[in-house]
Amino acid sequence: MAARSPAKNVLVFGGYGAVGTSVTRLLRERGHSVRTAGRDANRADMALDITDPSSAAAAAKGADLVINATGSEDPELASAVTEPGAAFADITATSSYVDALSARRFQAPVLVSVGIAPGLTSLLAAQMHRKYPGAIDIIVALGAGEHHGAAATEWTARLVGSRFPDHGALVRNFSAPVTVEVPGYGKRRVYRADFSDQHILSREFKTPVRSYFMLDSRLATFALAMLTRLPWAPKLPSAKPLPGTTDRWLVLARSHLGAISYMSGRGQSHATATVTASVADFTERLQPGLQHLHHVVSLNEMAQATGYKVAERP
Structure with missing residues (x-):
């Protein structure tokens, strides 16, 4: 310590x-x-x-x-x-x-x-940028089995169906998936999500930094990806519980050359x-x-x- x-x-x-x-x-x-x-x-x-x-x-x-x-x-x-x-x-x-x-x-x-995202993600990305200047992907993996507070639940609900600017384009949250190897999870599809640090770091580093999101449960992650496509999704008053079994979290930064740096633990809150x-x-x-x-x-x-x-x- x-x-x-x-x-x-x-x-x-x-x-x-x-x-x-x-x-x-x-x-x-x-x-x-x-x-x-x-x-x-x-x-x-x-x-x-x-x-x-x-x-x-x-x-x-x-x-x-x-x-x-x-x-x-x-x-x-x-x-x-x-x-x-x-x-x-x-x-x-x-x-x-x-x-x-x-x-x-x-x-x-x-x-x-x-916090952990942004927070630990920003620190991981900053160190990655110093070692490997260039585009960086940030991946946030959370356990859907954890009971989250009202603020975190509402924040997730606001993302569903909404879009955010991404280097001249508009990207819908929980869309545009890529398949990556996530330590402890194997090959997983991860989806774009509007964490604030991707915008801050992109401007500061003058290179694309993009945030991706997944839940421990493949089914829960897929459910978010489907939910965000519904035309009435932006009007959802709150996030609904999603299937998940763990409270494990992992945050990861990946360089354009494939190097990764990550931290993990139990209990997001x-x-x-x-x-x-x-x-x-x-x-x-x-x-x-x-x-x-x-x-x-x-x-x-x-x-x-x-x-x-x-x-x-x-």
């Missing part, structure tokens, strides 16, 4: 949800002082409606770091909590939200691409929380303005901080 930094005062919005509960516990285990805030006064240390920016700003006073684990994606919230001087970290994979944050000026650090909690150990490196995880830490540092090992194949 990486050396611990001095204890921080951390405020966690939604510190009692699927990810927030683990973030809060892990931060306290690392010796940080943590308060939780949210609408549920019975589960949070303080009752707070984060849709009220002035209340969020007041709650953030005295905090070194504010973590948003609610799934709420409001640029006004980021502006409000950073005004008193706190750093702000957001667990999001939504491209439009990251773009909205990019258009703002912040007085304090705002850190995004925190716990892994996201583990990466997020580790951010408190690196807050001294943060600079005012929007940053991404791969701008702040290296892949090896994150592997040490989280305990997730990096495997490589040339």
Whole structure:
């Protein structure tokens, strides 16, 4: 494990949800002082409606770091909590939200691409790009057997049937499959999905970076690919449970020459929380303005901080 930094005062919005509960516990285990805030006064240390920016700003006073684990994606919230001087970290994979944050000026650090995808995926791709400059594929494999929180479920539902820009074209989520060898899964069909880091890294690296997605169950992956074709799919209010048996996750970066680098583990929510909690150990490196995880830490540092090992194949 990486050396611990001095204890921080951390405020966690939604510190009692699927990810927030683990973030809060892990931060306290690392010796940080943590308060939780949210609408549920019975589960949070303080009752707070984060849709009220002035209340969020007041709650953030005295905090070194504010973590948003609610799934709420409001640029006004980021502006409000950073005004008193706190750093702000957001667990999001939504491209439009990251773009909205990019258009703002912040007085304090705002850190995004925190989690496993984006997050670990960005770190894997960044290291791959340094070794093998050129196009990169990112593959995200998740276990459909895990019970996900409401925010993750809603995020997946929004992808079904929608399209995203891809180097001059529009691509529908869960379409355009390619067949690849995925460690631990064998040859699998993986489908395009709109994770925000593919856009960020494509612009930064000046080369195509494309994200692909699969579930542990072939049937569940196929079901998503079929569901996204339905004309009424974009109107789905929420994702339906899909068949799956495991909580295993794997994230992988593949160079245009075929080299791969990947990390894996059990429990997506716990892994996201583990990466997020580790951010408190690196807050001294943060600079005012929007940053991404791969701008702040290296892949090896994150592997040490989280305990997730990096495997490589040339």
